[in-house]
Amino acid sequence: DTAVSQTPKYLVTQMGNDKSIKCEQNLGHDTMYWYKQDSKKFLKIMFSYNNKELIINETVPNRFSPKSPDKAHLNLHINSLELGDSAVYFCASSHRTDTQYFGPGTRLTVL
C-alpha cells in the first residue's frame, strides 16, 4: 500500500551515461514533483506536473527531462550524467497545492 514509490533506490553510474528514475503514486493526486537534495541536505524543486502538464520548471539543465505518461507517474530522464548530478532525488505528489507526500528517494552517484 505504498503511497509514493520510486525506482531504483540506488543508482551508481559512470559520467556521460544516460539514466532514468521512475516514480508512481497511488494516492489519486493530480500534481507530481521532482526535487533534488544535495549533500548539505538542501531540498530544491526541479519540476512540477499537474494533470500531466508541466507547470514548474526551475533552472535545471536541459539534460534533465521529466515525462508524465499519466497522472500517476512522473519519470525523470537524465542525459550525459555529470559528477555534479550526484544527489538524492525525491518524487512527491499532492492534490493541487495541498500537502505533499514524498517518496523514499533515489540516491544517484555519478563516478
Place this chain on the structure above:
Amino acid sequence: TQLLEQSPQFLSIQEGENLTVYCNSSSVFSSLQWYRQEPGEGPVLLVTVVTGGEVKKLKRLTFQFGDARKDSSLHITAAQPGDTGLYLCAANFGNEKLTFGTGTRLTIIP
C-alpha cells in the same frame, strides 16, 4: 529569490532537554510547513500553519507562526531519541511551489 534560513544548522542535546528551531525569511509567506526527514527516507509533513500568530501543538512539539508571517519556530519539550532527524521548514510564497529551508539536523543523545 526567496530564501528560508533555519537555525541552528546542527543541534545535539541530551534526552529530556527542551529545544527550539527557527525558520526565518525576508519575505512574507502565505503558509508554512514543517517536515521531519529520517535517514534514507523522504520528508514527512508534521504541520501546516497558515495564520499569523498561529500556534499548533503536536504532542511534545509546538509550532508557532510569526505575526508578520516571515518566521516560524518549532519547540520540542523533553526531547526523546525518536525525535532525531532532519527538520525542514517549507514556505509557500504564493507562487505554487514550496521553498524549503536550509534544514536543522537534530540529534538526541540517550
